[in-house]
Amino acid sequence: MAEPADYPPFQLGKPRFEQTSFYGRFRHFLDIIDPRTLFVSESRLKEAVQLLEDYKHGTLPPGVTNKELWGAQKIKQAIIHPDTNETIFMPFRMSGYIPFGTPIWLNQSHNACVNYANRNASKPSPTSKFIQGYLGAVISAVSIAVGLNVLIQRANKFTPATRLLIQRFVPFPAVASANICNVVLMRHTELEEGIDVLDNNGNIVGSSRVAAKHALLETALTRVVLPMPILVLPPIIMSVLEKTSLLRSRPRMILPVQSLVCLAAFGLALPLAISLFPQMSEIETSQLEPEIAMATSSKTVVYNKGL
Structure with a gap:
């Protein structure tokens, strides 16, 4: 089954939406401020970070979709500070x-x-x-x-x-x-x-x-x-x-x-x-x-x- 067009090929550390346009940044920051990320459990956060690590080292489990990878990166970007890699207090x-x-x-x-x-x-x-x-x-x-x-x-x-x-x-x-x-x-x-x-x-x-x-x-x-x-x-x-x-x-x-x-x-x-x-x-x-x-x-x- 083809993935939705909203989920392009995953790029680690890159935004899912184009950042050269205001609309692209708007959609990107809607992800960052999504209040649902406030309720992500510690175990789910660890899973998301591990999935991104697996992608980085080329050890992804079979069947992982672009949608799952973008979702994992959304969770990490919303919760973990990009400079310190520490969890931001909710x-x-x-x-x-x-x-x-x-x-x-x-x-x-x-x-x-x-x-x-x-x-x-x-x-x-x-x-x-x-x-x-x-x-x-x-x-x-x-x-x-x-x-x-x-x-x-x-x-x-x-x-x-x-x-x-x-x-x-x-x-x-x-x-x-x-x-x-x-x-x-x-x-x-x-x-x-x-x-x-x-x-x-x-x-x-x-x-x-x-x-x-x-x-x-x-x-x-x-x-x-x-x-x-x-x-x-x-x-x-x-x-x-x-x-x-x-x-x-x-x-x-x-x-x-x-x-x-x-x-x-x-x-x-x-x-x-x-x-x-x-x-x-x-x-x-x-x-x-x-x-x-x-x-x-x-x-x-x-x-x-x-x-």
Whole structure:
């Protein structure tokens, strides 16, 4: 029986979907954030890793399909960090971002832990720096959000109608700014020490601070885009749904329906945002430090952007 077209010939370490297009990256990251991977057992994870090892060494059991191999790699990529090869704590995986990051009182703390757990980890980072970054990220994030709201409330030059209009737009700059602070503070050691860059054969060429800046910039941009669908779509959708006879006759259903709409928007926003850039990003060696450019004949190198 022929395999589905969705499962091309397996390539170890390569994405199942084309990464040069936004749609390909979108489908790839839908796999990465699939919440079903949160419930993969330890034994199933070991089976998936072993299957990939068997493929690598040419000792696959007979009858193993491309679908099974891609499924095994999906499990590994969702659970195991690509730099450390260690299992990421379940709530801090990208697949845990939506179910564990939705409660507002947990959001920025959870963001900090997700940013740290899914950083480029090619260089060791002491626990003390994580704690410093965590405290700085959460304090700055909450301060920005609260500060902007207080500023609007105290601005006497706005009419009540104008103040109400501005308040509707405050959540976006507040959340976006807080997210940027969170990423930068949780991953600032990358800027100090650099991150590994690899040639076309996967060999480490050197440690680059320039690549680290690109990695953090790309990740920060995804965190700016992330709140957009969450803050824009639910009000539009609810304004339509609230006019339906179902919600008019059952006003108690408005809150649970709104919660479901917000959760759906949150679920859509994450893969859309992180699909802006490939996880393994490419950069020209001419843009990097001279010692790295001299250490390889490759015109471009790649680095793990983190998620």
